[in-house]
Amino acid sequence: MTEAAVSEAPLHEPASPQQEEMPFAIVQGAPFTELPKDLYIPPHALEVILEAFEGPLDLLLWLIKRQNLDILNIPIAEITRQYVEYVELMKEMELELAAEYLVMAAVLAEIKSRMLLPRPPSVDGEEEDPRAELVRRLQEYERFKQAAEDIDALPRLGRDVFSGAAEVTERNATRPLPTVDLREILAAMAEVMKRAEMFAHHHIQREPLSVRQRMSEVLEHLSTERFTEFPCLFRLEEGRRGVVVTLIAVLELLKQQMIELIQTTAFATIHVKLVAPDMTPAELDEAADYR
Amino acid sequence: MDVQQLKNIIEAAILAAGEPVSLDRLQGLFEEDERPAPEDFRMALAALGEDCAMRGIELVEVGSGWRFQSRKELVPWVSRLWEEKPQRYSRAFLETLALIAYRQPITRAEIEDIRGVAVGTNIVKSLTERGWVRVVGHRDVPGKPALYATTRAFLDYFNLKSLDDLPTLAELRDIDKLEAELDLIGDVPAPAAQIERIPAADVEPVELC
Amino acid sequence: MDVQQLKNIIEAAILAAGEPVSLDRLQGLFEEDERPAPEDFRMALAALGEDCAMRGIELVEVGSGWRFQSRKELVPWVSRLWEEKPQRYSRAFLETLALIAYRQPITRAEIEDIRGVAVGTNIVKSLTERGWVRVVGHRDVPGKPALYATTRAFLDYFNLKSLDDLPTLAELRDIDKLEAELDLIGDVPAPAAQIERIPAADVEPVELC
Numbered sequence: 001m002t003e004a005a006v007s008e009a010p011l012h013e014p015a016s017p018q019q020e021e022m023p024f025a026i027v028q029g030a031p032f033t034e035l036p037k038d039l040y041i042p043p044h045a046l047e048v049i050l051e052a053f054e055g056p057l058d059l060l061l062w063l064i065k066r067q068n069l070d071i072l073n074i075p076i077a078e079i080t081r082q083y084v085e086y087v088e089l090m091k092e093m094e095l096e097l098a099a100e101y102l103v104m105a106a107v108l109a110e111i112k113s114r115m116l117l118p119r120p121p122s123v124d125g126e127e128e129d130p131r132a133e134l135v136r137r138l139q140e141y142e143r144f145k146q147a148a149e150d151i152d153a154l155p156r157l158g159r160d161v162f163s164g165a166a167e168v169t170e171r172n173a174t175r176p177l178p179t180v181d182l183r184e185i186l187a188a189m190a191e192v193m194k195r196a197e198m199f200a201h202h203h204i205q206r207e208p209l210s211v212r213q214r215m216s217e218v219l220e221h222l223s224t225e226r227f228t229e230f231p232c233l234f235r236l237e238e239g240r241r242g243v244v245v246t247l248i249a250v251l252e253l254l255k256q257q258m259i260e261l262i263q264t265t266a267f268a269t270i271h272v273k274l275v276a277p278d279m280t281p282a283e284l285d286e287a288a289d290y291r
Numbered sequence: 292m293d294v295q296q297l298k299n300i301i302e303a304a305i306l307a308a309g310e311p312v313s314l315d316r317l318q319g320l321f322e323e324d325e326r327p328a329p330e331d332f333r334m335a336l337a338a339l340g341e342d343c344a345m346r347g348i349e350l351v352e353v354g355s356g357w358r359f360q361s362r363k364e365l366v367p368w369v370s371r372l373w374e375e376k377p378q379r380y381s382r383a384f385l386e387t388l389a390l391i392a393y394r395q396p397i398t399r400a401e402i403e404d405i406r407g408v409a410v411g412t413n414i415v416k417s418l419t420e421r422g423w424v425r426v427v428g429h430r431d432v433p434g435k436p437a438l439y440a441t442t443r444a445f446l447d448y449f450n451l452k453s454l455d456d457l458p459t460l461a462e463l464r465d466i467d468k469l470e471a472e473l474d475l476i477g478d479v480p481a482p483a484a485q486i487e488r489i490p491a492a493d494v495e496p497v498e499l500c
Numbered sequence: 501m502d503v504q505q506l507k508n509i510i511e512a513a514i515l516a517a518g519e520p521v522s523l524d525r526l527q528g529l530f531e532e533d534e535r536p537a538p539e540d541f542r543m544a545l546a547a548l549g550e551d552c553a554m555r556g557i558e559l560v561e562v563g564s565g566w567r568f569q570s571r572k573e574l575v576p577w578v579s580r581l582w583e584e585k586p587q588r589y590s591r592a593f594l595e596t597l598a599l600i601a602y603r604q605p606i607t608r609a610e611i612e613d614i615r616g617v618a619v620g621t622n623i624v625k626s627l628t629e630r631g632w633v634r635v636v637g638h639r640d641v642p643g644k645p646a647l648y649a650t651t652r653a654f655l656d657y658f659n660l661k662s663l664d665d666l667p668t669l670a671e672l673r674d675i676d677k678l679e680a681e682l683d684l685i686g687d688v689p690a691p692a693a694q695i696e697r698i699p700a701a702d703v704e705p706v707e708l709c
Contacts, residue, residue: 054615055615057617058616098618100616141614144602147599154659155572157658162579163518164306164557165307167358178380192406219438258431275429299574303571304570304574304577304581346511347507361516365513369516371529372513
């Protein structure tokens with residue numbers, strides 16, 4: 001069979017989807033069965049077919065599939081002729097024609113002309129088939145066209161799969177408290193210190209933390225209303241160091257005028273009391289806000 | 292249709308509906324010629340309810356029909372599904388906490404002095420509500436400002452025996468290294484935070500205070 | 501905590517969630533001190549799955565976790581719960597989705613290149629609104645086009661555990677292999693015998709970039 005024979009093959013009228021399955025094949029070197037020439041397709045059905053194409057590659061694939069051609073060995077001249085006729089048909093029916101269809105027509109025409117030219121003799125025997133790029137694109141598109149159909153066939157929620165759900169009678173949603181890493185505190189402190197150092201008038205002095213902690217503990221122990229006996233602040237089981245730390249803490253608190261010490265007579269028991277605030281803590285906060 | 296098959300269809304349908312399903316609607320699932328008798332449905336529902344005795348859900352009849360619900364005694368676990376993501380504390384919060392920890396007892400004015408910016412009442416309030424900070428006295432200066440200190444709960448939370456276990460400020464010199472480490476921690480949510488796996492890039496940390 | 505109790509909590513929680521629940525999220529239902537070991541969870545999930553053999557639902561793992569769903573053989577009855585037909589998707593929609601699923605991350609221009617036709621904005625928008633597709637970055641070329649990828653919700657919807665479960669892509673055949681045997685200048689169709697579909701078994705594994 002020659003190329004001429006193929007190109008003389010009648011243009012197969014667009015078939016309805018059922019006709020795609022017809023055993024119409026062109027077998028190399030063998031006679032082929034013709035599609036009925038008098039096949040009538042109502043204009044509306046034709047429009048539906050033409051509108052269904054997802055672009056030039058889809059149309060080309062359809063033309064190839066419909067004739068049972070091998071995608072790797074497309075009869076370019078014939079396919080080009082059919083393609084152009086379909087595009088003309090789509091124009092005639094005033095379908096919205098994407099620009100890509102016209103670009104493809106030009107590509108096909110170019111391949112066709114290159115196919116007709118004698119190939120330059122190649123050095124290593126390797127020569128590119130002018131159709132190679134088109135075949136690659138067609139195959140690439142075809143596999144994703146198939147993949148889309150496969151995805152469409154997957155069991156789908158709400159169609160093939162129904163997810164179970166039960167009621168919960170009492171929902172008490174809570175918001176957990178933020179978590180803090182100790183290193184975040186350290187980083188915050190380091191940041192403050194770095195910033196504070198930029199204010200020259202602040203000189204941050206390092207003190208043993210145990211004294212600061214003990215100051216807090218002493219304050220907690222004391223009240224503004226009643227006196228506490230001074231010896232009660234000390235815990236002998238802490239040993240000498242503990243006693244010294246407490247003493248330094250008390251002296252520091254005294255210096256900062258946060259506590260009062262009272263001794264009625266010499267060598268009598270010393271009593272300790274918190275300095276009373278003039279305002280309640282809430283009032284103090286408010287006062288601070290207005291500052 | 293045998294009882295087991297009927298029970299299974301009823302179970303699947305009620306769970307798939309996600310809302311109470313009436314007896315009518317259950318019957319409507321069957322073509323007329325295969326539809327079991329109403330008493331078969333009632334028997335199947337009763338049997339299904341009994342089967343649930345050992346399960347995590349129970350079958351109950353409410354106004355508009357039958358539904359499955361989680362067993363009451365499991366609600367404490369189940370309701371944690373909707374626990375919101377824990378928020379994050381602001382920098383101001385952490386700095387205030389750090390200053391109270393390292394410089395206690397300390398007044399708000401002193402914190403503001405060192406930080407160089409005002410400290411909102413809400414920060415002090417959330418520190419107190421969290422139980423990490425408390426007022427331990429008042430400084431004898433005009434206004435008698437409250438003195439803040441950290442609590443036992445603060446030490447417990449950070450797994451410290453005493454404030455002495457806090458790293459010294461001298462150890463904090465390599466801030467950048469510390470911050471780099473913290474960035475790494477930040478990417479790994481705590482177990483409670485893993486409720487929703489939103490990619491880190493999409494999450495804006497919510498700031499409290 | 502005994503296995504039965506753990507199984508019940510898992511069953512109640514997954515059904516209460518009404519969406520797939522990850523192992524992480526299941527573990528988050530327990531306070532740290534009472535939390536069973538990860539292998540206990542796996543055992544409980546396996547046992548729960550076995551328990552379902554006689555029930556109307558089955559326990560399956562999909563992209564974002566575990567969910568209960570109606571057994572396949574009961575779907576004919578269950579689907580009668582709803583009057584309306586499930587939605588159908590256009591070819592353009594499905595082909596775009598397929599390209600994003602198999603070739604992610606991918607730009608719109610790359611999708612258009614393979615499809616040979618423009619991709620409507622409404623398709624990308626509708627894929628994004630469904631939560632099946634999201635922008636995961638931008639390609640470093642002029643215009644910085646968005647890179648699209650599929651989400652866990654996509655896997656959940658199509659009942660997939662991971663992208664590996666997607667149907668395999670057909671393999672590409674090489675035009676050069678045929679050239680030796682064929683007269684290239686004679687523009688001749690190939691024998692019909694060569695057109696046969698490649699049997700699925702011969703197909704190479706999915707290319708996921």
